[in-house]
Every structure is written in structure tokens, then in C-alpha cells.
Amino acid sequence: MMIMIEMRNVSKTYANGVPALHSIDVVIEKGEFVYIVGPSGAGKSTFIKMIYREERPTEGSVFIQGSDIGKLKEKQIPYLRRKIGVIFQDFKLLPKLSVFENVAFALEVIEEPRDVIRQRVMEVLDIVHLKSKARFLPDELSGGEQQRVSIARAIVNDPHVVIADEPTGNLDPETAWEIMDILEDINRRGTTILMATHNQSIVNTIKKRVIAIESGRIVRDEWRGGYGYER
């Protein structure tokens, strides 16, 4: 199998002296679906930000498809991010753009022709079942629908990896399951998915690889593991 993400002896201490991660070693292969679990402040977000280079490791290296992204120049970062789709707990949609425009945005950035953009956006809106709401503004949608728009935006340019930072955190349980269906669907199409979550029942029901992080260290890494924390 091809290695998608690799961290070698990665440590991160923030500029204000707060330590976040400690000698992390991890390999994630192409096509995997991985949960990142752990208490708040354990370092899950830092772990994720390291992958799309919002943060740089203070020690060690992060490799995406074999290239050390710590060595990327400022100018090359946009090209890294085009290979990675990111989904946030708060959706991060542009409120003044329609659903269609929000998704098309990720393709305009990579200078696709307009007809390609049109076709591709409608395709992914179909995947997230929002084709009929293409002209709506984010405010006119429910939370689950908004998160589906952000998923569509994350996958529209066929990224190799999709990173989801608590994608179900703001949603009611039923809607959360809907989102999981879509993420699994995307994973089945061959996209690697990394999902940080606090949702115990999802992790315990949809069994996948689980990486547990506590106080900046990986304390557990199991195939088809459970959530493992009592709340």
C-alpha cells in the first residue's frame, strides 16, 4: 500500500511555550479511514493542523506522499493544500455566497474552466444530496446541510486526503449519522479520511482505525478500535 501521511518523531511546542505534541510516529496509508480521539486539549487539533501546514513541527518531519512538507516554501503551501480537503466543526462557509459558489470557490482557485467547474460542482452536490439547493445561501440551510456543503467543497477538487476536525460537533445525533454516511461514501471512492471526533457512539458503531492522543502522545492505535473513553 502507498503511504499517504507519515509523521516521524514529530514534536510541537507553541511559541508561547505550551507543549502540544511529543515524539509522534505514525503512518497512514492511502484509502484508510482514521479516527483521532482524545480529551480536549490533548493535541488532536495540532496533529491535524500539522498535516495541511497551518502549524509546523518544532522537531521531526511530516511527509505527505513522501515529501517533507516542513521544507515547503511559503509559496508552495497553496499547492499542498489543493491535495487536502479540510472540513471544520463550524463549517467555515462564506455567508454571502450561494451553495454553488461556495463549492465552486475551491475550483476557481485552481483556475479550472467555468464549464468544468459547473459540471464538477453539480457532481459533488449530488454526492452530498444538495443538488436542489445549489442557489441557497448558507443561512437558509440547516446545520447538517451546511456541513454537507463544506464536505462538497472539501472533495470537489479530488483531494488525496480529507481532514475533518470534529465535523459532527455542532450537529444533532441524527444529522451526525447522515454526515458519516457521506464520509464513508467518499472513503469508499478511495479518499483517505482523517477525522478528529468526540462522538463516542459513532466511533464505536462505525469501526475504523482509532488513534488516541493524550497529553500530546499517541497512547493507542488500533484497527477497528472503540472510542475507549467513558464520558
Place this chain on the structure above:
Amino acid sequence: MKGRTLVRHVREGFKNLGRNGWMSFASISAVTIMLIVVGAFLLLVMNINHFIQTVEEDVEVRVYVDLTATEEEQKELAEELKQIDYVESITYLSKDEGLDQLIDSLGEENREVFESLREENPLNDAFILHAEEPQLTKQVATSAENLSHVERVNYGKDVVEQLFTVTNVLRTVGIVLILGLTFTAMFLISNTIKLTIVARQKEIQIMKLVGATNGFIRWPFFVEGFLLGVLGAIIPIAIIIGGYQYLYANFMNQLSIDFAELLPVFPLTLQVSALLIGIGALVGVWGSLMSVRKFLKV
């Protein structure tokens, strides 16, 4: 960059104006108000400058010819005077003409006293020189002094030097005022634009996350800033052209003092308008790019 991307940036720039309606309105208003002030001052300073020039151009050098000089020698002197550097024009004033001018300037009461002088004119023949640049008058006068058959040279030394001190101060004050105003305007306008962009920090952050290059993010802001500046210049230009035309028509009728002439409406107002559009566009672009810069590091 691909052509259609450029089209996209221009389109986005226009759309953003509409999407951020009130913010755009605030920025355009800031540009409008500042440009009205800058434009009015430009007109004022340019007119003062024009007035100064008119006064300065009245400065002349009188070269009085030696009483003993023959007609031949006078002609020679005229030739030599023409050769002096920076001399623009030369006029001959015979002693009779000189006396006429003198008598005219002295008024009626003394006329008879001076009329008697006609018998035995005590004045010299003279040449009147104009320098190419008023500021070069002194130099021309000095050169003329050294020629033969010149009795003396007069250019109102003290008065002229004082005049130039005053006009130079006036010019400097004008330039300082305009520069100071322009910088204040730039600061205020770019601050207003900054507010509109801070409100869009999230938008920039998302652009960065989906892999937009910094250049790609900047372009629509460039277009938007340019539009804010140019749109903001429309009302000031209308006011400048209309207002100055009105002022010119009314002011010129009331005051017919010939040295206090206003500059004609055209091309002055067109030049000022072009300058206002330029300042507006520059400030708009500068303000919006400076503001975006801060948010590009994500």
C-alpha cells in the same frame, strides 16, 4: 495567469463591491470627502501659483545707456544685450518716451513742472530686458552691468528680492499643504478600507485553506480598491468642474483687477480631475492591498 482568471478577478472585484454594500459605501464616501477637499486646495494653490507668476513676470531690468554713446554704439549695445544668457525679450525706450511715462505716472499737479523738462531732457535712453525666468533677473542684470556704454542697471533690487522671498514661501506652503492633505487623505481612506477588509478576514482564511495563492487572493481586492477610488472621485470631479465654472463666471465679472485673474476653467479643472482620479485609484489600491497583506499569513 490565465486570461479567464483575470476576467474572474475583475468580475469578483465588482461583485464584492455589491456584496459588501454598506462597507463599500463607507469607503467610497471617505474617498469622496477627502478628494473634494484635496481638489479644492489644488485649485486654490494652482491659482495662487498663477498669481505669483503674473506678478513675477512684471519684474524687468532697465539698462540705462551712457549719455555720450553714439547711435552706432547704442545699436552695438542692443546686440550685446541680446547675447546675454536667459534674456527673453528686449525693448527700446528712448529718453522722450521715458519722460512721457514719468510725467504720466506723476499725475496732474506736477505736470507743468515736468513739462518744462522737455526742453532739456535729463533722462537716459534705456533698454528694458525680460529674463526667461523671473528668478534669473538678477543674473541678467549683473551681466548687463559689465557691458560698455551702460551707465547703470536698475531692477528694483530690494523689492524684487523681497518679492521672490515671499513668492517662494507661498509656493512652499502650497506644496506642503497639498502633500499633507494628500497623505492625510491616504491614511483616512486606507483605514476605512481596512475596516471593510478586516470584516472579510474569514473569507481570506478560507481562500488560503482551499489552496489559493496569495496573488490569487490579492487580485480581486486590487480591482475592488481601484473601483472604490475611482467611484469615489466622480462626485468630487463634478463639484470641481461645476463649482469652478460658477466661481469663474461670477468672480471675474465682479473683480476686474487685471493681476488677480483666475486661471481659465479648461484645461485646469480637467487636469485636477485627472489628478483626483489618479489619487483615488492609487489610495484605493494601496489601502486595500495593505489591509489584505496582514491576513495572508495563515
